[in-house]
Amino acid sequence: MQPPLLSHKASRFTESVIRGMSVEAAKYQAVNLAQGMPDFPAPAELKAAACRAIEADINQYAVTWGAKSLREAIAEHASWHLGLTVDPETEITVTCGSTEAMLVALLSLINPGDEVILTQPFYENYWPDCVLAGATPRFVPLRPPGWTFDHNELAAAFNDRTKAIVLCNPNNPTGTVFTRDDLQAVAALCQRWDVTAITDEIYEHIVYDGRPHVALASLEGMRDRTVTISGMSKTYAVTGWRIGTMIAPMNLTHAFRQVHDYVSIGAAAPLQEAGAFAYRMPRDYYAKLAADYQARRDRLCSALLQIGFGLEPPHGAYYVMADISAFGATDDVVFSQYLVRELGVATVPGSSFFRDKELGQQCVRFCFCKRDETLDKAIERLRKLKVVV
Numbered sequence: 080m081q082p083p084l085l086s087h088k089a090s091r092f093t094e095s096v097i098r099g100m101s102v103e104a105a106k107y108q109a110v111n112l113a114q115g116m117p118d119f120p121a122p123a124e125l126k127a128a129a130c131r132a133i134e135a136d137i138n139q140y141a142v143t144w145g146a147k148s149l150r151e152a153i154a155e156h157a158s159w160h161l162g163l164t165v166d167p168e169t170e171i172t173v174t175c176g177s178t179e180a181m182l183v184a185l186l187s188l189i190n191p192g193d194e195v196i197l198t199q200p201f202y203e204n205y206w207p208d209c210v211l212a213g214a215t216p217r218f219v220p221l222r223p224p225g226w227t228f229d230h231n232e233l234a235a236a237f238n239d240r241t242k243a244i245v246l247c248n249p250n251n252p253t254g255t256v257f258t259r260d261d262l263q264a265v266a267a268l269c270q271r272w273d274v275t276a277i278t279d280e281i282y283e284h285i286v287y288d289g290r291p292h293v294a295l296a297s298l299e300g301m302r303d304r305t306v307t308i309s310g311m312s313k314t315y316a317v318t319g320w321r322i323g324t325m326i327a328p329m330n331l332t333h334a335f336r337q338v339h340d341y342v343s344i345g346a347a348a349p350l351q352e353a354g355a356f357a358y359r360m361p362r363d364y365y366a367k368l369a370a371d372y373q374a375r376r377d378r379l380c381s382a383l384l385q386i387g388f389g390l391e392p393p394h395g396a397y398y399v400m401a402d403i404s405a406f407g408a409t410d411d412v413v414f415s416q417y418l419v420r421e422l423g424v425a426t427v428p429g430s431s432f433f434r435d436k437e438l439g440q441q442c443v444r445f446c447f448c449k450r451d452e453t454l455d456k457a458i459e460r461l462r463k464l465k466v467v468v
């Protein structure tokens with residue numbers, strides 16, 4: 080067969096390791112702690128709101144940049160949660176998941192030769208996003224302890240070609256919740272080099288031990304140069320609904336809405352109506368969400384430590400990077416394959432979060448957005464691992 084005539088961009092992609100692990104998980108009937116999707120139900124009142132919207136025949140295209148009701152609810156939520164005053168008419172775009180939002184932001188901002196700063200390890204979509212947008216990524220390492228960046232290394236990544244920085248906060252895969260001090264450093268550099276910050280705040284409500292979530296856009300001088308991306312997937316346990324949000328100043332929003340229109344037209348109309356209900360949920364919903372995730376974090380992390388993994392309990396998001404050295408493992412991919420095929424637990428090899436693959440070879444990522452019984456089943460299976468002294 081003739082090889083397909085793929086574009087240079089498409090031929091640079093490889094199969095998503097995370098989704099590939101989910102396929103392996105199904106094949107080997109493994110407990111899936113790879114892909115970050117909850118296995119517990121979405122809130123009943125939210126599902127009812129979606130059913131009501133379909134019954135009410137909200138079944139045709141919504142306004143391309145998002146239903147008015149949803150944009151208004153997002154603005155209300157941003158006011159109390161992020162401390163941002165946002166005009167729903169001119170500063171919000173609703174997309175098909177935050178995944179589309181990130182691509183729209185980069186497609187709208189990048190010209191050939193522009194550089195985008197990414198922290199490394201990074202959420203695996205960011206690199207393909209850069210390829211699609213034609214950006215050259217420049218990496219700033221996040222390292223334990225604390226999985227944070229060195230301020231000098233961050234400063235050294237900025238130059239005349241830097242167009243944007245992508246910051247995932249709370250961070251997938253490391254669980255870092257960047258401190259105000261870290262965010263101030265990012266803000267100062269963005270202002271000095273005239274750079275746009277694109278923040279992925281999809282885990283904005285999943286923060287532990289009483290830490291606050293600070294939106295970069297709320298820092299002095301940043302409102303006009305920050306694109307705040309989030310969505311419903313993680314906060315409301317509806318990863319399949321595909322509702323993402325972008326908050327940005329009017330001039331950027333104008334461009335984003337056009338690109339978004341040509342990419343996808345719009346997100347599912349009835350689910351946007353349900354979204355308007357979701358963003359107005361009482362505040363104790365969010366407190367319980369964080370508390371429940373904290374209990375899941377503690378359940379999995381304490382067991383992993385007992386079994387012999389090395390880790391720092393994450394401060395936010397619902398993943399933990401676990402060091403595998405104690406088991407004599409030197410290759411994360413081989414180790415992950417062993418876990419899924421022999422022990423029946425799917426994880427993500429650490430190297431898939433790095434461009435410099437060797438930096439991730441000593442760890443795997445577990446996710447814990449799962450019911451207690453799912454986590455317990457995985458833990459029981461992992462107890463068969465032997466520590467090599």
Ligand SMILES: Cc1ncc(COP(=O)(O)O)c(C=O)c1O
Pocket residue numbers: 115175176177178179202247251279281309310311312318321322323
């Ligand atoms: C950091 C990060 N951003 C974005 C996404 C995808 O979000 P959405 O479902 O809104 O496209 C994920 C999903 O795992 C994620 O971890």
